[in-house]
Amino acid sequence: MPLGERSGDKSESRYCGVETDFNDDMPHVLHFNLYTGSFDFVVAPLMDPSYRPSLLQKDGLGSGVLPFAGSDLVLSPSQWSSHVVGKISSWIDLDSEDETLRIDSETTLKQEIAWASHLSLQACLLPAPKGTSCANYARCVNQILQGANNIQLWLRIPLVKPDVDSMDAKSVTLDDSWESWNSFRLLCEHHGQLSVALDILSTLPSTNSLGRWFGEPVRAAILNTDCFLTNSHGCPCLSKRHQMLISGFFNHSIQIIISGNSVHPKASMDANNNSDKDSQRHPLRPYLDYVGYLYQRMDPLPEQERFELGYRDFLQSPLQPLMDNLEAQTYETFEKDAVKYIQYQRAVSKALLDRVPDEEASAKTIVLMVVGAGRGPLVRASLQAAEETGRRLKVYAVEKNPNAVVTLHALVKLEGWEDTVTIVSSDMRHWNAPEKADILVSELLGSFGDNELSPECLDGAQRFLQEDGISIPSSYTSFLQPVTASKLYNDVKAHKDLVHFETAYVVKLHNVARLAPSQPVFTFTHPKRSEHESNQRFKKLNFVIPSETGSAMVHGFAGYFDATLYKDVHLGIEPSTATPNMFSWY
Ligand SMILES: C[S@@+](CC[C@H](N)C(=O)[O-])C[C@H]1O[C@@H](n2cnc3c(N)ncnc32)[C@H](O)[C@@H]1O
Numbered sequence: 150m151p152l153g154e155r156s157g158d159k160s161e162s163r164y165c166g167v168e169t170d171f172n173d174d175m176p177h178v179l180h181f182n183l184y185t186g187s188f189d190f191v192v193a194p195l196m197d198p199s200y201r202p203s204l205l206q207k208d209g210l211g212s213g214v215l216p217f218a219g220s221d222l223v224l225s226p227s228q229w230s231s232h233v234v235g236k237i238s239s240w241i242d243l244d245s246e247d248e249t250l251r252i253d254s255e256t257t258l259k260q261e262i263a264w265a266s267h268l269s270l271q272a273c274l275l276p277a278p279k280g281t282s283c284a285n286y287a288r289c290v291n292q293i294l295q296g297a298n299n300i301q302l303w304l305r306i307p308l309v310k311p312d313v314d315s316m317d318a319k320s321v322t323l324d325d326s327w328e329s330w331n332s333f334r335l336l337c338e339h340h341g342q343l344s345v346a347l348d349i350l351s352t353l354p355s356t357n358s359l360g361r362w363f364g365e366p367v368r369a370a371i372l373n374t375d376c377f378l379t380n381s382h383g384c385p386c387l388s389k390r391h392q393m394l395i396s397g398f399f400n401h402s403i404q405i406i407i408s409g410n411s412v413h414p415k416a417s418m419d420a421n422n423n424s425d426k427d428s429q430r431h432p433l434r435p436y437l438d439y440v441g442y443l444y445q446r447m448d449p450l451p452e453q454e455r456f457e458l459g460y461r462d463f464l465q466s467p468l469q470p471l472m473d474n475l476e477a478q479t480y481e482t483f484e485k486d487a488v489k490y491i492q493y494q495r496a497v498s499k500a501l502l503d504r505v506p507d508e509e510a511s512a513k514t515i516v517l518m519v520v521g522a523g524r525g526p527l528v529r530a531s532l533q534a535a536e537e538t539g540r541r542l543k544v545y546a547v548e549k550n551p552n553a554v555v556t557l558h559a560l561v562k563l564e565g566w567e568d569t570v571t572i573v574s575s576d577m578r579h580w581n582a583p584e585k586a587d588i589l590v591s592e593l594l595g596s597f598g599d600n601e602l603s604p605e606c607l608d609g610a611q612r613f614l615q616e617d618g619i620s621i622p623s624s625y626t627s628f629l630q631p632v633t634a635s636k637l638y639n640d641v642k643a644h645k646d647l648v649h650f651e652t653a654y655v656v657k658l659h660n661v662a663r664l665a666p667s668q669p670v671f672t673f674t675h676p677k678r679s680e681h682e683s684n685q686r687f688k689k690l691n692f693v694i695p696s697e698t699g700s701a702m703v704h705g706f707a708g709y710f711d712a713t714l715y716k717d718v719h720l721g722i723e724p725s726t727a728t729p730n731m732f733s734w735y
Pocket residue numbers: 470471474475480483484520521522523524525526527547548549550553575576577578592593594606
């Protein structure tokens with residue numbers, strides 16, 4: 150039974166599993182854990198743990214059908230695929246010095262995954278690499294992945310990272326388990342079907358080092374009963390840090406799996422006494438109930454987040470509004486972003502007040518040109534600013550998309566703006582303006598600031614701005630930040646060429662680890678002081694990843710922008726200063 154209903158969120162993290170011991174009565178395992186325990190799936194060994202291929206050979210049973218697992222008929226195909234994750238024998242050690250063990254391990258791993266594929270299981274849990282070397286284990290898994298169907302392989306990794314500052318020289322050899330995951334996945338060439346199941350222990354590494362995992366393909370978190378504390382009622386609960394981590398997992402579609410024996414016998418006994426469903430309740434039910442409580446306690450997803458769920462970690466090609474003509478639905482999406490136009494209106498109001506003193510308000514008319522007017526929202530915002538400040542305005546709306554110009558004409562007629570607004574169907578770079586503008590308003594910004602050619606277009610428009618004219622925006626700056634983003638990396642890699650690695654994408658970033666604060670990259674200021682000033686930019690940045698993070702994989706850089714519209718009015722998406730509730734860019 151799912152942990153709860155969080156409106157709008159249909160992610161996998163609603164389902165909670167339980168790790169079980171080997172039991173060849175699979176229908177019983179399923180009944181006990183799903184119906185008595187209310188878990189959604191089991192992580193169960195598929196083979197008798199005493200099975201060793203070499204022993205069978207000795208006994209002369211080396212060929213023919215191996216008695217290593219029960220029949221596939223004991224469960225229906227949908228029960229196998231929806232409710233069972235295969236747990237690969239934990240004794241296997243493919244990098245052992247002991248040749249018999251090593252060969253047995255490889256044979257067993259291949260047999261178990263073949264059997265799991267035969268059963269159409271969605272995933273198998275691979276035991277954690279033993280020791281520091283995992284080359285042969287990874288080689289074998291990579292080989293399996295090359296021929297695998299859709300099965301996911303979850304590599305079990307204990308969530309440990311020694312705190313280097315508090316260690317003496319001897320213990321520095323202790324491993325950061327991220328390193329072991331990293332070696333393994335590099336040897337498997339970042340295969341998309343290889344992911345991580347994190348084993349959560351009672352002590353947690355630093356917040357920064359935990360953050361690394363949110364950019365990695367973590368599918369499950371195995372929560373051992375040892376992690377739980379006891380509340381005043383004798384029931385299991387988690388430390389604040391564990392609670393925060395679990396909420397983070399829920400938000401990143403990571404499923405929880407409860408593992409281990411009950412260490413809260415009183416809570417289990419109370420549950421039994423109160424239970425009228427079955428004569429005996431599942432001993433791990435109090436832990437499941439607590440995880441369900443944490444899930445249900447989360448705030449519902451804000452409406453905007455819900456709307457954007459489908460865009461999370463999805464590569465989109467940036468718009469090219471200069472080269473292409475935008476479509477009606479693209480304009481419609483822009484126009485829904487009230488926050489953006491409120492910021493523009495504030496900027497125009499401030500500029501008008503600065504440009505026209507109160508005593509000249511009724512006599513002086515300001516020439517304002519909206520360049521790249523689209524279907525007119527900035528024209529409206531400018532007229533509202535004039536009304537709000539009591540200033541007189543003459544507006545030119547310049548737009549090169551003939552389809553948007555049709556809508557502009559209809560808007561001007563509908564609103565009765567004929568005396569105030571002149572529509573110009575032209576590229577701003579080539580238009581011969583009949584007079585000069587006091588204020589030039591534009592919104593030609595991409596998620597990385599200049600990437601939709603705002604500087605180049607405004608260079609062409611600057612000719613018809615007064616010497617002391619105002620450009621809104623007056624400047625914009627791009628920002629970069631190194632990130633771990635394994636999903637995006639794999640999506641780019643799937644194209645198997647260099648071009649896609651050299652392309653900038655628009656992405657609603659979600660499963661990423663931001664490894665260091667972002668830094669400013671390129672700034673463009675308007676109007677330009679000299680028309681000979683180049684738009685070429687080059688910048689070298691040095692990012693420092695906090696030492697307690699440990700090592701991390703930089704899959705790429707997240708880009709942002711911040712624009713100064715006028716004086717203190719800005720809008721942008723750089724995380725530390727992002728304009729709240731604005732959704733036009735990510
Ligand atoms: C990002 S849209 C913004 C539209 C509108 N201002 C809004 O906020 O909804 C940019 C607009 O500028 C127009 N545009 C881009 N380059 C232009 C150019 N060189 N001359 C005139 N219009 C241009 C595009 O066709 C598009 O309508």
